[in-house]
Structures are given as structure tokens and as C-alpha cells.
Amino acid sequence: MNPLVRAPRRTVAALIGTELLLTFALATPLIATLGLKAGEIDPVGKENLLGLVTAVGALAAFVLNPVFGHLSDRTRSRFGRRRPWILAGLAGGVPAAVIMATATGGLQLVLGWLLAQAAYNAALAALSAVIADRVPPEQQATVSGLFGAAGFAGVTPGLVLVGVLPGNVAALFLIPALAGVLGGLLAWRLLRDDAPVTEAAPVNLRSLLSSLVFDPRLSRGFTVVWVQRFLLQFANALIATFGLFYLMTRLELTTAAAAAVVSATGLVSLLLNVLAAGVSGKLASRTQAYRGFIVVAGLLMAGSMLVKMTAGSLWPIYLATGLAGIGLGVFYAVDLxxxxxxxxxxxxxxxxxxxxxxxxxxxxxxAPAVAPLLLTLGSDPVAPAAVKNYFLLYLTGAVAALAATALTPLIRT
Structure with missing residues (x-):
């Protein structure tokens, strides 16, 4: 590797700092604020309202991320392709936060979160592309690892803020959004070498619609890595979706005790995510053995599922959390x-x-839609008296992780 081929430090600093602040702005509502606001608006039906809000937001992210990426690719501006979308997207989170903070009905909350997803996905699509634009291939794994670590670490300020201001819902919406604006300003200042684009293909309805689809035949490697990310994220989502109820059912913990364990394991997982992503990205840049890291990540995720399948006490839960935390961190260090x-x-x-x-x-x-069905099929061989089959739930996650691992030899770089 040529040691002279390096991205400017300010570019790397902008990627890390902006991703951290963007995640802070986007994750805090998902962690707590939307649930708190849903409880204020509809104390009886808060679960249904929260489910509606998050479902609409997920659909918006599904559609808008590639659309805004397409628009960013074809932007012709003296300020470059990426910076205008990053700054405008993060600034757009503020009016969305105001709408959600002042919401008095479910429709207003849905609208606010829809606008927030649109704004932050515009910024995220452009920010991710900076790694492809400005970081040399030999350094991309290192920067990808730091970028992934910043994304994991960005959850922490939200957790702290919720603990400091548990009852101030308006502040919990506005402070992360304003922090996101700081991230946009940081990117605008430090990514000034984002070269202006004078020629780009025009944007039309056909090009916008085509941005939502991908022909797998164009690149088998891209398709394989896409499927691997989908399967590992699906496995991870199965862990997270019913983690609280798993502890209450399998280990017969009280609600308060289970909540304490979820909080503790969440912090452990977050710490290991950050460490694994940072270290793995640096090692991958040195070795260029990306596929080996994918295999390690998949096996660790599968191992986490197998431990949870058979757990009958508390310590295996922490072991499973550690395996999953390291595995997910390793994967997101190199997949980008x-x-x-x-x-x-x-x-x-x-x-x-x-x-x-x-x-x-x-x-x-x-995952949240599939999990309830899996829980009702058959009986749990580890806890026969349990009503829900968590053995099958985590077995499905293990199969998904192993399937992702098995696809690795198909990647030809």
C-alpha cells in the first residue's frame, strides 16, 4: 500500500463527526422520544400509534435513501454534489423536530417523523458516498470502520440525554436535531474539497423510479453483499425486537429486572460495537482480507443466537450480547x-x-412482523412450560447468520 495515498484528515474528521451527530439526531427519537410522545397523545393506544409512526418512517427510509442518493449523484453545483444535501438534510431535521415536539395528534406526529426521515436520509445518502468519492481504496476499510464506529457511538448521547431529561419531551426532540445541524456545518466546512460537478445526466421521473431498483445481474458481488447485510441485520433485529419479553419468559424475570438487564446488555453491546468496528476497519485496511472479516462476523452472530437458544440463566445472555456486539461491529467495519x-x-x-x-x-x-409468528409455532424445548417458542425464534436468526456467511465465497473482488 502506498503510504502517500491518503484521504485528507479533515475529510475523515468530517465523516466521523457528521455521522456521529446524524445518528444522535436520528436515533434518539427511536430510542425513546417517539414512544414518550405517543404516550402523551394516546395513553391507551400508544403501542399502536408508535407502531404506525415507525412503520411509516421505515417505509420512507426504504424509498427516499436511494432517491436522494440519485439526486446527489446528479447534482450540478459550485458547492459540489454532496455538501448541499448533507447540510440541507441535517438542517431539515429541525422543523421536523418542532412538528413532533408540538404534536397534539397522531397525524401530526406521523408527518413530523416522515419529514425527519426524509431530511436525515438525504444527508445520509450523500455522506456515505463521500467515502467512495474522496477516500482511496487502500484506506476505505479503515475509514469505513471509523464511520461505522461513529454510527454506533452516536446512540450514546441519546441514551444520556434521555436519562438527564426524562420528562422534557420537547427538549429530547430539539436538542438532537440542533446537534444534527452542527454536523451539517462541520461537513460543509471540512468537505470543501468536494469538487464542483459541471456535467451530470438529467433527472427525470424515469431516472427517479429506476433509482429504486437494481438489476442483480449487473454485479454479483454487490448483490451478495446486499443479501449478507440484509440477513445479518434481520438476525440482529430478531434479537432486539423481543429481548425484554424473552428475559421475562425464558428466565422468568420481573419487568423491572428484565428492563435493567436490557439496559446493561445494550451498553455492553454498544461498547463492543464501537471497539470492534474501529479495530476491524484498521486491520482490514492492512490485510485487504475483507471476506475473512465477513465470515468472522457471521459466525459470531450465529454463535450469539445459539447461546440465546439454550440459555437458562443470566450469564449466557451477557455472553450472547458480547458475541453479537463484536460480530455486528466487525461486519459494519468492512461491508461499506x-x-x-x-x-x-x-x-x-x-x-x-x-x-x-x-x-x-x-x-x-x-423482523417485528415475522417474530410473533415464529413464537407461536411449536413449543420451546428448553422451557416447555413457556407459551412462546424463543428457541425457534433464535434458531431462525442463527440460520440467517450462517446463510450470510455461506455466501461469502461468491464475492469476487
Whole structure:
């Protein structure tokens, strides 16, 4: 590797800082604020309202990320292709936060979250493409790892803020949104080498619609990495969706005790995510053995599922959390760098990365819908008296993780 081929430090700093602040702005409502606001608006039907809001938001992310990526690829501006979308997207989160903070009905809350998803996905699509645009291939895994670590770490300020201001819902909406604006300003200042684009294909209805689809025949490698991200994120979503109820059913913990365990394991997972992503990205840049890291990640995720399948006490839960935390961190350290290598064309990098982000967003909607069905099939062999079959739930997650791992030899870079 040529040591002189490096992205400017300010570019790397902008990617890390902006991703951290963007995640803070986007994740805090999902962590707590939307649920708190739903409880204020409809104390009786808050679960249904929260489900509606998050479902609409997930659909918006599914559609808008590749669309905004497509628009970013074809933007002709003296300020470049990416910076205008990053700053405008993060600034657009503020009016969305105001709408949600002042919502007095479910429709207003849905509208506010829909606007927030549109704004933040515009910024995310452009920000991810900066790695493809400005970071040399030899350094992409390192930067991808730091970028992934920043995304995991961005959840932490939201957790702290919820603990400091548990009853101030308006502040919980507005503070993260304003932090997001700081991220936009940071990107605007430090990404000034985003070269202006004077020629780009025109945008029309046909091009917008085509940005939502991808022909798998164009790049087998891109398709394989997309499916791997989908399967591993699906497995992870199965862990998260009913984690609280799993502890109450399998280990017979009280609600308060189960909530405490979920909080503790969440912090452990977050710490390991950040460490694994940072270290793995650096190692992958040195070795260029991306596929080996994908295999390790898949096996760790499958191992986590197998431990949870058979757990009858508390300590295996922490072991499973550790395995999953490291596995997910390792995967997100290299998957972005790998997909940049195998995507069909660099001219449409933001569009293809937007399609790639669908593989992360879509399982978060599918897993909560599939999990209740799996829980009702058969009986749990570890806890026969239990009404819900958590053995089958986590077996499905293990199969998904192993399937993702088995696809790795199909990637040819």
C-alpha cells in the first residue's frame, strides 16, 4: 500500500463527526422520544400509534435513501454534489423536530417523523458516498470502520440525554436535531474539497423510479453483499425486537429486572460495537482480507443466537450480547468498504449506497412482523412450560447468520 495515498484528515474528521451527530439526531427519537410522545397523545393506544409512526418512517427510509442518493449523484453545483444535501438534510431535521415536539395528534406526529426521515436520509445518502468519492481504496476499510464506529457511538448521547431529561419531551426532540445541524456545518466546512460537478445526466421521473431498483445481474458481488447485510441485520433485529419479553419468559424475570438487564446488555453491546468496528476497519485496511472479516462476523452472530437458544440463566445472555456486539461491529467495519469495491459504477455511488442502505432498514420492519409468528409455532424445548417458542425464534436468526456467511465465497473482488 502506498503510504502517500491518503484521504485528507479533515475529510475523515468530517465523516466521523457528521455521522456521529446524524445518528444522535436520528436515533434518539427511536430510542425513546417517539414512544414518550405517543404516550402523551394516546395513553391507551400508544403501542399502536408508535407502531404506525415507525412503520411509516421505515417505509420512507426504504424509498427516499436511494432517491436522494440519485439526486446527489446528479447534482450540478459550485458547492459540489454532496455538501448541499448533507447540510440541507441535517438542517431539515429541525422543523421536523418542532412538528413532533408540538404534536397534539397522531397525524401530526406521523408527518413530523416522515419529514425527519426524509431530511436525515438525504444527508445520509450523500455522506456515505463521500467515502467512495474522496477516500482511496487502500484506506476505505479503515475509514469505513471509523464511520461505522461513529454510527454506533452516536446512540450514546441519546441514551444520556434521555436519562438527564426524562420528562422534557420537547427538549429530547430539539436538542438532537440542533446537534444534527452542527454536523451539517462541520461537513460543509471540512468537505470543501468536494469538487464542483459541471456535467451530470438529467433527472427525470424515469431516472427517479429506476433509482429504486437494481438489476442483480449487473454485479454479483454487490448483490451478495446486499443479501449478507440484509440477513445479518434481520438476525440482529430478531434479537432486539423481543429481548425484554424473552428475559421475562425464558428466565422468568420481573419487568423491572428484565428492563435493567436490557439496559446493561445494550451498553455492553454498544461498547463492543464501537471497539470492534474501529479495530476491524484498521486491520482490514492492512490485510485487504475483507471476506475473512465477513465470515468472522457471521459466525459470531450465529454463535450469539445459539447461546440465546439454550440459555437458562443470566450469564449466557451477557455472553450472547458480547458475541453479537463484536460480530455486528466487525461486519459494519468492512461491508461499506467492500460494497464500494463491487458496486456497478462510481458515477452513481450515492444511488447504489442508498440501495445498499435498504438492506439495513428493511429487516427492521420485517423482523417485528415475522417474530410473533415464529413464537407461536411449536413449543420451546428448553422451557416447555413457556407459551412462546424463543428457541425457534433464535434458531431462525442463527440460520440467517450462517446463510450470510455461506455466501461469502461468491464475492469476487
Amino acid at each position: 468498504a467492500l460494497v464500494i469495491r463491487v458496486m456497478p459504477g462510481s458515477a452513481d455511488s450515492a444511488r447504489y449506497l442508498g440501495v445498499f442502505n435498504i438492506a439495513k432498514a428493511l429487516p427492521q420492519s420485517i
